[in-house]
Amino acid sequence: MRFGVVVFPGSNCDQDCFNVIQNVMKQPVEYVWHKNTKLDHFDCVIIPGGFSYGDYLRCGAIARFSPIMNSIIKFANDGGLVIGICNGFQVLLEAGLLPGAMLRNKNLHFICKFVELKVEATDTPFSSGYKKGQVLRIPIAHNEGNYYIDDKGLAELKNNNQIVFRYVDNPNGAVDDIAGIVNKNRNVLGMMPHPERSSEQELTSVDGLGVFTSIVEWLERRSK
């Protein structure tokens, strides 16, 4: 299964994602510079965390107009798997691939720590390896992770079972404790916590690995 890791100027979790796919998952993976627009040969595209374009204007707002974004939108609309982690989630929101927007953390602090997440939906390509209600220990590291969506949008997320991860103890003020969501078609995931930083025992938690094993298993099932 071929993975692409998108690199914007200011991405800084790209190597962590690359490492997990290559050395832990043992899957082929390539970096994709944001000026590149060819994604056809990938099964899954990862938009990593970081500070794309220095977080100027709004987090993800400038990256959204990078040449690669039109290709990512097309890739997603054609059913390709896309996962945006942290800044990658913010980019997906700005691009309109996922609903809602990010506000500054309620306490105005940059929060960098392990948090507990509850798995809410397992019928997605990114979470099928978990059990519903399972609690994961995965770190967050962000200043703008306070997910916002209006009441109507929230009702829609709930009705379609699009909320994949919720914080057990909400660290940032996010609406309805939301930490990760999928789109209606369930092939685009955005999450603020970093599964790539919790996929090896050396990093004290392997709870994030399930995201990547779920993806590979789902792709293998699809290709059969």
Next chain:
Amino acid sequence: MFEAEIKITLKKTVADPQGLTIKHALESLGQKGISEVRMGKFVKMKLEAKDKAEADSQVSEMCRKLLANPIIEEYSFEIK
């Protein structure tokens, strides 16, 4: 040549933790009677357009497409 001054703030329905913190700081300085403190962004630019109406529609489009996020923000601008 026109000059545009654009203000972007969070919508009234969206909580503004920065505005709230500024309000608390002002109150700790002894300032009384303040409410609804909102923190926003200010963008200033020069632009070429054949008349004010064209400048107006250009700035309006820039606000909608990039400068403001309509899910959480609202904007207003003045063209001189």
